[in-house]
Amino acid sequence: MNYELNTIWFILVGVLFTGYAMLDGFDLGIGALHLFTKKDEERRIMLNAIGPVWDGNEVWLVTGGGALFAAFPNVYATVFSGFYLAFYLLLASLIFRAVAIEFRSKQPMYWWRQMWDIGFGGGSVLSSLLIGITLGNIARGIPIDANGEFAGTFCSLLTPYPLLVGLTTVALFMMHGAIYGVMKTEGELHDKLRGWAMNAIIFFVICAATTTMATLLYLTHVAERVRENPWLFSLVLANMLAIANIPREFHRGKDWLAFLSSCAAMITLMTLFGLDQFPYMVYSQPNPENSLTIYNAASSPKTLGNMLIIAGIGVPIVIAYTVCIYWIFRGKVKVDRMSY
Numbered sequence: 001m002n003y004e005l006n007t008i009w010f011i012l013v014g015v016l017f018t019g020y021a022m023l024d025g026f027d028l029g030i031g032a033l034h035l036f037t038k039k040d041e042e043r044r045i046m047l048n049a050i051g052p053v054w055d056g057n058e059v060w061l062v063t064g065g066g067a068l069f070a071a072f073p074n075v076y077a078t079v080f081s082g083f084y085l086a087f088y089l090l091l092a093s094l095i096f097r098a099v100a101i102e103f104r105s106k107q108p109m110y111w112w113r114q115m116w117d118i119g120f121g122g123g124s125v126l127s128s129l130l131i132g133i134t135l136g137n138i139a140r141g142i143p144i145d146a147n148g149e150f151a152g153t154f155c156s157l158l159t160p161y162p163l164l165v166g167l168t169t170v171a172l173f174m175m176h177g178a179i180y181g182v183m184k185t186e187g188e189l190h191d192k193l194r195g196w197a198m199n200a201i202i203f204f205v206i207c208a209a210t211t212t213m214a215t216l217l218y219l220t221h222v223a224e225r226v227r228e229n230p231w232l233f234s235l236v237l238a239n240m241l242a243i244a245n246i247p248r249e250f251h252r253g254k255d256w257l258a259f260l261s262s263c264a265a266m267i268t269l270m271t272l273f274g275l276d277q278f279p280y281m282v283y284s285q286p287n288p289e290n291s292l293t294i295y296n297a298a299s300s301p302k303t304l305g306n307m308l309i310i311a312g313i314g315v316p317i318v319i320a321y322t323v324c325i326y327w328i329f330r331g332k333v334k335v336d337r338m339s340y
Contacts, residue, residue, distance in 0.1 A: 005304040006294040009071040010278065012311060016064035018270040021131075022176075022263045023057035023322070026050070029177015031097060031124025033196055034169065035117060042189045043117060045333050047101060047340040049184040049214060052329040054101065056322060058094070062129060063318065070307055074297035075281040082142060082150025083134060090130040097123030105340050125170060132169025136162030139273065140219060141285025166215055168207040171264070175200035179250065179259045183335045194250075201247050208243065221283065222276045229269055230277060239268035 027050045035044055069076040080087060101118035104113055140161050143151040178197035185193060216223050226232050242264040250258040277283065281297055284290040298304065 005301055005308065006298050007279075009067070009298070009304055009307065010274070010281070010294045010316075013064060013067050013071065014270060014274045016060055016067055016315075020057070020060035020064055020267050021270065023230075024054070025173045025266065026177040026180035027054045027057055028124045028128045029173040029175065029200075030181055031120050031177070032128065032174045033177055033181065033193075033200075034124070035121040035193060036196060040113065041335060042192075043113075043340055044335050045185055045189055046181060047104065047120075048333045048335065050179055051101070051340050053235045053325055055098070056325055058098075059318060063314075067307075069310070071299055071304060072281055072292075072297045073299060075292050078144065078148055078150055078282060078292060078297075079138075082152065083137075083157065085154045086130055086134065090127055090134075090283055093123040093126040093130070095272060098126065099229065101340065124173075128170045128173045129166040133157065133162045135169070135273065136165030138282060139165070139215070139222065139276070141221070141283040141288075141291075142268070143217065144282065144284040144287070144290040144292070146290055148290070148297075161214055161218060164207075164211055168204070168211045171200065171204040175204045175246070176259075176262045176266075179246075179255060179262055180252075183259060186332050190197030194271060197250060198247070201250070205243065221288075224315045225276050229275075232272070235272050235275070239265060239272065242268055 030046055030050050034043060037043060037046070065076075096119050100116040100123065104116035104120065107113070137157050140159075143156070145151045175197065178193055178200045181193040182190060182197055216226075226236075242261050245261040246258050246265065247260055249255075279293045279295065280291050281294055282292040284292075299307075
């Protein structure tokens with residue numbers, strides 16, 4: 001039962017971070033595309049497309065981080081100390097981005113709005129890039145000593161593979177955000193976003209194919225896991241079909257289905273990531289024996305059991321709140337005097 005609790009919490013943490021990727025992913029994508037348009041009204045429309053939901057979307061990141069800290073404190077300590085500068089930059093970019101959303105339209109001066117527009121766009125791109133770099137390093141493995149402490153430097157995190165995963169994450173969020181923007185806008189901006197979405201889809205497909213090849217060629221422990229478990233190929237196939245269905249549905253004008261296919265692509269990608277890692281939480285490279293697993297880095301069984309009860313109450317509330325907000329603010333976005 002104790003081992004089952006460890007596995008349950010591994011899955012739950014993965015679900016929370018996957019939810020964050022799907023929801024805040026289009027927020028970050030809208031931010032990355034924000035500076036592509038030059039008209040003030042169009043920028044306000046893009047902000048209003050995410051205005052009612054962006055802060056609620058980030059709850060999933062906070063909840064996921066809290067769950068990681070409570071269920072796997074050794075992982076939290078190792079990753080957050082080793083990635084300290086990267087996470088500090090991520091936090092700063094998310095804060096600056098949030099401030100930009102609220103402050104941008106408080107003054108009419110061009111320089112004022114341009115300053116916050118750059119902050120919003122730059123913060124969104126930097127956040128996406130850092131999230132991808134973090135995932136790339138976790139997948140590749142990081143140096144951990146016998147005491148479970150990070151034994152590398154910040155520069156050692158910026159190797160080609162994590163940077164490639166970071167670029168792929170930026171492309172994925174841009175595609176996700178563009179499709180969401182198409183669903184929420186109309187008129188000239190809607191037409192612009194359709195063009196940007198198609199370009200973003202092509203950009204993502206190229207990045208995804210390159211990252212997949214690099215993973216199979218250079219991450220030997222991941223390739224071995226796939227060879228040892230041929231059924232994992234079914235998830236790879238599901239991911240490929242989800243990605244292929246995005247331009248298909250988008251070309252047919254079924255934007256909602258294209259958005260759902262983008263969500264499905266994220267779910268299958270995160271599932272593959274989790275299954276390739278399991279039971280490792282942080283794979284140690286080049287010393288696998290120092291890796292942090294769901295067993296040697298977990299809290300006590302009593303703690304995991306008590307927290308599972310709390311999660312069983314709290315997670316459905318978060319899901320219900322999210323569904324309610326999206327239902328209330330459904331439909332196309334229009335600008336009025338109360339808008340951002």
